[in-house]
Amino acid sequence: MNPVLRADVRYRLGSPKALVLHTIFLIVVALLTFLSLPPELGRLDELRQEGLLLAFLVVSTVLTMYFTSACACGEIGIEGEKSVWDLAASTFPAGTIAAGKVLSSASFAMLQWALAGPFIAVVAGIRGEPLAVFLRAALVGIPAATAIGAAGTLYSAEFESDFARSFAHWATLLAVVVGANALPAPWHALSPVRALAVVVREGARPVVWLVASAYAIAAIVCVGLVRRRVERMRLEARTP
Numbered sequence: 001m002n003p004v005l006r007a008d009v010r011y012r013l014g015s016p017k018a019l020v021l022h023t024i025f026l027i028v029v030a031l032l033t034f035l036s037l038p039p040e041l042g043r044l045d046e047l048r049q050e051g052l053l054l055a056f057l058v059v060s061t062v063l064t065m066y067f068t069s070a071c072a073c074g075e076i077g078i079e080g081e082k083s084v085w086d087l088a089a090s091t092f093p094a095g096t097i098a099a100g101k102v103l104s105s106a107s108f109a110m111l112q113w114a115l116a117g118p119f120i121a122v123v124a125g126i127r128g129e130p131l132a133v134f135l136r137a138a139l140v141g142i143p144a145a146t147a148i149g150a151a152g153t154l155y156s157a158e159f160e161s162d163f164a165r166s167f168a169h170w171a172t173l174l175a176v177v178v179g180a181n182a183l184p185a186p187w188h189a190l191s192p193v194r195a196l197a198v199v200v201r202e203g204a205r206p207v208v209w210l211v212a213s214a215y216a217i218a219a220i221v222c223v224g225l226v227r228r229r230v231e232r233m234r235l236e237a238r239t240p
């Protein structure tokens with residue numbers, strides 16, 4: 001197992017700040033679940049049309065994207081977790097560092113979706129939706145959070161300033177969630193909001209797979225860019 005991934009997973013599971021993040025996430029999704037409960041079970045057909053399941057999935061996805069990217073770029077510091085700058089001074093290969101950091105984002109996103117899973121199942125069941133909607137939504141949510149987390153890792157390596165990292169992080173998050181949604185068809189599907197709408201209303205259509213693939217490719221590109229940045233860090237450190 002990648003040593004960087006192993007260390008990050010340990011800290012993101014058990015450190016005090018990580019536990020606070022998971023608790024906040026659970027409180028939000030639990031509150032959304034409570035608000036999604038129908039006042040009258042006989043009104044399921046009417047309630048199904050209100051799109052509350054979609055709203056639940058969108059909020060869960062955006063929250064996962066934020067927490068994943070904020071941890072990756074250092075906006076939310078996890079106790080014990082080493083930054084790319086710290087790891088560049090280690091003996092780990094640059095590729096191991098880059099892959100480990102991006103895989104850490106993927107594992108964190110999967111953990112958040114696993115935490116949200118039971119709540120999504122409750123909302124989907126009450127509203128008469130198939131439980132498979134959770135898996136279809138994860139096809140969008142996990143790659144999207146991984147890609148944003150990978151970008152956060154890249155920003156943490158490229159920018160020494162906390163302000164620059166946070167600015168780039170928020171600009172990317174808004175561009176993906178809001179900006180992409182304003183693009184003309186079919187490019188607007190790059191927004192996770194639009195992709196989730198397709199998932200809920202039409203199922204895992206080819207466009208959903210294409211969007212998930214685009215997110216995965218973006219994460220892989222970030223791995224390469226972070227690896228090159230680590231190599232430059234080491235070269236600069238050796239240059240007198």
